[in-house]
Amino acid sequence: xxxxxxxxxxxxxxxxxxxxxxxxxxxxxxxxxxxxxxxxxxxxxxxxxxxxxxxxxxxxxxxxxxxxxxxxxxxxxxxxxxxxxxxxxxxxxxxxxxxxxxxxxxxxxxxxxxxxxxxxxxxxxxxxxxxxxxxxxxxxxxxxxxxxxxxxxxxxxxxxxxxxxxxxxxxxxxxxxxxxxxxxxxxxxxxxxxxxxxxxxxxxxxxxxxxxxxxxxxxxxxxxxxxxxxxxxxxxxxxxxxxxxxxxxxxxxxxxxxxxxxxxxxxxxxxxxxxx
Numbered sequence: 001x002x003x004x005x006x007x008x009x010x011x012x013x014x015x016x017x018x019x020x021x022x023x024x025x026x027x028x029x030x031x032x033x034x035x036x037x038x039x040x041x042x043x044x045x046x047x048x049x050x051x052x053x054x055x056x057x058x059x060x061x062x063x064x065x066x067x068x069x070x071x072x073x074x075x076x077x078x079x080x081x082x083x084x085x086x087x088x089x090x091x092x093x094x095x096x097x098x099x100x101x102x103x104x105x106x107x108x109x110x111x112x113x114x115x116x117x118x119x120x121x122x123x124x125x126x127x128x129x130x131x132x133x134x135x136x137x138x139x140x141x142x143x144x145x146x147x148x149x150x151x152x153x154x155x156x157x158x159x160x161x162x163x164x165x166x167x168x169x170x171x172x173x174x175x176x177x178x179x180x181x182x183x184x185x186x187x188x189x190x191x192x193x194x195x196x197x198x199x200x201x202x203x204x205x206x207x208x209x210x211x212x213x214x215x216x217x218x219x220x221x222x223x224x225x226x227x228x229x230x231x232x233x234x235x236x237x238x239x240x241x242x243x244x245x246x247x248x249x250x251x252x253x254x255x256x257x258x259x260x261x262x263x264x265x266x267x268x269x270x271x272x273x274x275x276x
Contacts, residue, residue, distance in 0.1 A: 001230035005030030008086050009229060010079065012118065013093035015042035018137065018192055020049060021218035022090060022225045027054040029230060035061040036075060066093050066117035067103045069271060076124040086128040088229045091118035092137040096164050100154065107270065108154025114167035119174055120271040130184050135228045138171040138189040138241065143251045145169040149259070149266035169254045170263060172241050177260040179239025186233045190242040192221035
């Protein structure tokens with residue numbers, strides 16, 4: 001991997017699991033890591049872990065609940081005031097939501113927390129990210145999705161895994177379309193594998209992940225994220241989807257540039273940036 005010394009890296013979903021493991025690893029590699037998480041107690045513990053990994057430097061940390069788009073705007077205000085440049089934005093926040101939950105913004109919660117909030121954050125930090133990188137945590141579960149850009153509010157009656165798969169399709173399509181629209185930013189998405197984390201705790205997936213002998217550790221799950229952040233950009237394919245550090249092809253639907261463009265425009269309208 002390349003050197004991360006002196007680079008500013010913002011990691012969402014950084015208070016546990018893959019996000020925390022990536023933050024710790026990148027701090028050890030010299031990055032200036034900024035933590036974003038929802039749970040204040042876990043975020044405090046994450047600060048301590050990253051501080052230890054960085055040789056005693058206390059990382060900035062911001063509490064932000066991506067089920068509220070207002071929280072994203074507040075987070076952006078803080079980041080803009082503090083940083084003129086962000087080298088890496090790791091859009092890692094998200095998970096599985098049990099049942100059909102609608103956020104106060106009016107969107108299905110799985111799609112908002114996994115895609116729309118990160119999409120909004122990336123767009124609002126566009127200037128800070130010039131010549132930097134956006135890395136989206138996706139999943140092989142995208143193959144189960146049936147994303148409909150015309151229905152981002154989730155009026156359909158899809159089950160929990162179909163909703164999650166659709167959100168992961170959105171992560172991959174967002175990275176691909178960002179590469180076309182923002183050529184000065186290297187964007188990518190990746191599949192972390194089945195990881196022993198708090199992911200899906202509300203529907204019993206967390207327990208299954210902990211007891212299965214095939215589940216990866218959070219550190220193993222974070223490996224491709226850290227690799228995408230640290231590898232020289234000339235060695236990467238912007239817009240690509242990566243599995244185990246290798247460029248891979250998502251399913252046919254998730255490779256459709258027309259669907260990616262439709263999702264981008266629909267997402268802009270959804271988060272109130274339709275004028276862009």
